[in-house]
Amino acid sequence: MALIRIENLTMHYESRPILSQLALEIQEGEFVCLLGQTGCGKSTLLRLVLGAERPTSGRILIDGDEHQRPDRSRGYVPQKYSLFPDRTVLDNITFGCELSEFSLWKRYTPRFYRRRRELRAQAVEYLRRVGLTEADAKKYPDQLSGGMQQRVAIAQALMTKPRILLMDEAFSALDPATREDMQRWIRELWRETGTTILFVTHHTQEALRMGTRIVVLAKESPDQGSCVRLDLPVPDPCQEEDVPRLVRRLESESRPRMAVEGGVAQPVA
Amino acid sequence: MSAGVFSIHAKPNRPTVFALSWLLFVTGGILYFYASAARHRENPEDRVMPTIGQMGQGIYQAATQPAEEDAFDDSAPANPSTLYKVQHSMLWKDTQATGLRFLYSLVLMVPAVFLGLHMGLFPVIGAFFLRFLLFFDKIVALSLLPILFIAFGIDELSKLMLIVIGVAPTVLLDTLNLTRAVPGEQVVKAFTLGARDFDVAYRVVLKQILPRVLNSIRLNLKAIVLFLFAGEMIAATEGLAYRIALLRRHMGMDLIIPYVLWVALLVFLVDMAMRWSNRKLHPWFREA
Numbered sequence: 001m002a003l004i005r006i007e008n009l010t011m012h013y014e015s016r017p018i019l020s021q022l023a024l025e026i027q028e029g030e031f032v033c034l035l036g037q038t039g040c041g042k043s044t045l046l047r048l049v050l051g052a053e054r055p056t057s058g059r060i061l062i063d064g065d066e067h068q069r070p071d072r073s074r075g076y077v078p079q080k081y082s083l084f085p086d087r088t089v090l091d092n093i094t095f096g097c098e099l100s101e102f103s104l105w106k107r108y109t110p111r112f113y114r115r116r117r118e119l120r121a122q123a124v125e126y127l128r129r130v131g132l133t134e135a136d137a138k139k140y141p142d143q144l145s146g147g148m149q150q151r152v153a154i155a156q157a158l159m160t161k162p163r164i165l166l167m168d169e170a171f172s173a174l175d176p177a178t179r180e181d182m183q184r185w186i187r188e189l190w191r192e193t194g195t196t197i198l199f200v201t202h203h204t205q206e207a208l209r210m211g212t213r214i215v216v217l218a219k220e221s222p223d224q225g226s227c228v229r230l231d232l233p234v235p236d237p238c239q240e241e242d243v244p245r246l247v248r249r250l251e252s253e254s255r256p257r258m259a260v261e262g263g264v265a266q267p268v269a
Numbered sequence: 270m271s272a273g274v275f276s277i278h279a280k281p282n283r284p285t286v287f288a289l290s291w292l293l294f295v296t297g298g299i300l301y302f303y304a305s306a307a308r309h310r311e312n313p314e315d316r317v318m319p320t321i322g323q324m325g326q327g328i329y330q331a332a333t334q335p336a337e338e339d340a341f342d343d344s345a346p347a348n349p350s351t352l353y354k355v356q357h358s359m360l361w362k363d364t365q366a367t368g369l370r371f372l373y374s375l376v377l378m379v380p381a382v383f384l385g386l387h388m389g390l391f392p393v394i395g396a397f398f399l400r401f402l403l404f405f406d407k408i409v410a411l412s413l414l415p416i417l418f419i420a421f422g423i424d425e426l427s428k429l430m431l432i433v434i435g436v437a438p439t440v441l442l443d444t445l446n447l448t449r450a451v452p453g454e455q456v457v458k459a460f461t462l463g464a465r466d467f468d469v470a471y472r473v474v475l476k477q478i479l480p481r482v483l484n485s486i487r488l489n490l491k492a493i494v495l496f497l498f499a500g501e502m503i504a505a506t507e508g509l510a511y512r513i514a515l516l517r518r519h520m521g522m523d524l525i526i527p528y529v530l531w532v533a534l535l536v537f538l539v540d541m542a543m544r545w546s547n548r549k550l551h552p553w554f555r556e557a
Contacts, residue, residue, distance in 0.1 A: 050457060050461070070460035071461065071463070074461055075461055076457055076458055076461040078454040080452075081452035081454040081455055082454060082458055084455065084459075084473060086551065086553050095462060099459070099464045099468055099472070100463030103465070104471060107472075156462070157461070160462055162461070
């Protein structure tokens with residue numbers, strides 16, 4: 001059975017259609033890149049999978065169940081505002097476990113402090129794995145560079161061991177060099193942990209460099225919502241000489257189709 | 270081209286900045302005492318601008334002697350010590366009375382903050398309160414004063430209600446806006462980490478907005494004192510504003526001026542203490 005199953009998903013904002021009749025299945029352990037132009041609804045789809053929004057119609061099943069709101073089964077790394085500014089790097093990473101193991105009141109018991117010591121030791125391990133040093137542990141998020149912040153955000157999301165990791169343009173705010181580092185690094189991390197990743201991006205090369213599968217969203221016509229235009233498995237590893245060809249193909253596919261093809265209007269010859 | 274002394278690019282050195290920042294205080298002081306001395310030359314009985322000696326005398330008496338209406342009672346020792354005199358002095362008792370009311374009104378801001386937080390996070394609570402509170406906020410609190418005196422009597426409660434009605438809606442609506450300004454990503458992220466509603470409210474959102482809330486209360490300190498003084502001037506038997514209003518009747522400028530400065534100093538100290546503790550409590554917070 002598919003880990004994420006999207007059935008007949010339609011989403012309207014007010015009366016503006018964003019997604020129409022979208023269907024998609026994602027298996028456990030896949031690294032799916034959602035690709036599409038700005039405004040095609042890829043972030044909306046991610047937020048729907050996350051449970052942060054409710055679809056107009058259709059449903060999303062995670063491991064067979066519908067989820068009405070975001071919860072621990074799906075980790076989330078947005079483009080920014082992912083880290084809690086009032087917590088140090090280490091406390092940001094341990095926060096997930098603190099939250100799920102201790103309620104508001106139990107947080108003030110001695111057991112909490114004992115457990116936090118264990119969690120902190122674990123968090124240092126995660127910190128090393130995402131390439132930060134112990135010296136960074138005591139810093140506050142805004143003392144870190146953008147790339148470092150995203151690494152901490154990923155460590156924070158992984159600490160609670162979600163089966164699915166949802167990333168929304170997670171590297172889009174980074175400079176090109178850091179970005180490529182992060183792409184290589186997340187791919188390795190995915191191989192190690194086997195987490196299912198759904199990664200939203202508008203960057204075709206990024207999608208090709210990371211994903212095992214690329215799903216292109218596009219509108220069939222301007223007055224309709226987007227649906228899956230192309231569902232492409234990516235050869236592993238993606239051959240560098242194939243990249244330009246694939247980029248051209250993916251980019252032509254993500255453009256909205258003109259009414260011309262429907263035979264309604266013919267260009268003047 | 271060199272930057273002019275008054276240009277945007279001017280870089281005054283530290284002693285210059287120090288001297289400039291105190292210049293108006295010094296000038297104001299000199300002008301006052303010059304004018305006061307001039308008036309006293311013309312009319313030694315002048316009561317509008319007391320001399321420094323008269324004010325010093327006034328402060329000394331206020332700080333060591335009880336008010337006329339409550340002289341030392343029978344339990345007073347025959348030869349009271351300085352400490353005893355200060356503790357039973359007019360100035361001390363007035364400061365105590367006003368300080369206590371001020372403290373109560375600060376405590377009463379706490380529920381306002383909590384309500385604002387919940388209104389910002391929980392749509393149903395927001396829907397229930399928001400429209401009413403927006404209306405309530407526009408009521409001119411001082412116009413309610415007669416109603417408050419009729420409804421709650423002229424004792425402490427009506428004065429506290431005046432402050433709450435006057436200031437709490439502002440603090441509350443500001444907290445609401447601060448809550449709404451927290452990026453949605455933070456809330457979603459907290460849920461994906463396993464948070465429940467109240468974890469999001471208290472462990473994520475409240476912690477983040479607290480330094481800004483404290484700054485908002487700092488900005489409202491003046492409003493709190495303003496309503497407090499309005500209440501005291503109209504109906505009170507002790508307190509700094511009551512004393513100022515009372516002294517006006519016999520033009521006791523030698524005490525009114527020190528009292529006004531004393532109040533300013535107290536508010537300044539409270540503000541400074543709040544700013545200092547805000548910085549100590551929230552080392553991560555950078556004022557934007």
